[in-house]
Amino acid sequence: MSVENSTVKTEFYLLGFSDHPELQSLLFAVFFSIYSITLMGNIGMIVLITVSPNLHIPMYFFLWMLSFIDACSSSVIAPKLLVDLISDKKVISYNGCATQFYFCCSLVDTESFLLAAMAYDRYIAICNPLLYTVIMSKRVCTQLAFEAFLGGTMSSIIHTTNTFQLSFCSKEINHFFCDMTPLFSLSCFDTYTHDIILVFFTSLVEAVCLLAVLLSYMYIIVAILKTGSAEGRKKGFSTCASHLAVITIYHGTLIFIYLCPSTGHSMDIDKMTSVFYTLIIPMLNPLIYSLRNKNVKFAFRKIISKKLFFLVI
Template sequence: MDFVTELYKDTTDKVEMALRNQSTLTEFTLVSFPVIQELQILLFVVLLLVYMLTITGNTVIISLIWTDNRLQTPMYFFLSNLSFWGILFTTTITPKLLTCLLEEKKTISFAGCITQIYFSFFLGRVESILLAVMPFDRYVAICNPLRYTIIMNSRVCLLLVLGCWGGAFFSVLCPIIVVSTLPYCYREISHFFCDIAPLLQAACIDTHFIEMISFLLSSLVLLTLLVFTIVSYTYIISTILRIPSAQGHQKAFSTCASHITVVSIAYGSNIFMYVRPNQSHSLEFDKVTGVMTIVVTPLLNPFIYSLRNVNVKEVLRESISRIVPSHSKGT
């Protein structure tokens, strides 16, 4: 009996101490890239250029799609949403990262940290769902072309996109609420942005159960979306192989190749970062994967689609020729 009383008292003291620490903890310190000052400045310049290129590239794609009638189809409507996602996603994290590279005190407020986690998870989920919806559009276009305009009408496309954003918004709400109510004892976060894994390491309590729930939920969501994508492309490829002409093969495959590339990068990085039972494992590896997910992927998306898409290249070429008219033959 004395043992139980002592254990209860010890546990209560730890919880009270954790709650006191939580009430006084108003900010975290981001331990991003522990390199010398000169390298930090170089990294700042590189990331700033990549960020500006990402914003510019995605903005150009959105502008082309919404101003040219030839690109106002369901496929490009989804692509414009993916570009809009790229702008929001990289803006959620990159500006704070750039600020930390210049400042000696690399801190983020508790509220700012939770907000950053929420929007990074919310936008990450938007990308996963959107990339699973886009093959459905290609499936209808290739496997059922005569009914494509009827099935993929503007109302259906709008509902699918609203479902992506709305579903993602609510699906990550409960996990973030749980994380925001945990007691935290440590100020340092071993990452260049607020993420689940390093934040759980800063908690005062054992977070093994939360890590397992996070692993199961992430695995279930990604596996469901991945299976849906694989099934869609299985039907698409089997239909393409039945097309008699080689030109038809090439045109159909080129339409899907860009999306398959983006899906491979996005799902691969998400699986490496979040689909594992121990979220505290290999945070240094998380930084590398994080750079790939947050900095590189939003940059690559517009270039992958524009460089492989004939219609986008044609509209882009015409837009550039109008802005920068060619010299007359007499000059």
């Protein structure tokens, strides 16, 4: 046992999508395209918000942070996945696995807390518009962002410690990255206590974030319904539609992966769902917010027109 466990702590083998080896080249092309679009979209959003004075308000500060987190979280997973798709030996060291696991958990939970902070921002903007810039001061926005990162970091430390305290009797991870469920399945011993810790802290983060979102949107809906004109109600709901869409998709996939019983779905379904929240959602976020946001589209057109003007002269 000691010899085998020592070997396991040296490296792991990521099986990835080995059930479909004939699709490796196609999967590489698809995931490379997704990752490229993710980086271009999120870095583009970061640059656009940074250089556009009309976007220097709290709402876009949080959108800047969301783009930063999405660019980082996809970069934790995608480069290693792409290398593995064109490699015969899909190896990751024990320390590399723990590092990938830590940053993945940290960024996922940070995004959950940040989406809750964005819901609070929308609540202040709609329910207290005259005091919006006073309440959502630069100090408050910075504090909310810091608390989101702090919450994500603390949650990740708990999950990483809980997972890598296990003794692993196998080196083969039936996944394309180091995630909790496939790592638990490699344990030499019963993981009941570790499962309880996983469900408790995952449920706690989800409960806190979703409660903040639900309370914010309850007040928002009441405020919008009190608006006299149909045009005002339409504008109010339109303002929140993008954020609600992101929250629904994001938390829905997390709950399915980590809180639904693993016996209810196969590992192939888990892999596809993981692809969705680790790669697809970070790609969709800047598209959702930019395509539905007039201020972002206006700032983008303004920058493009300036560049064209300088090219002409």
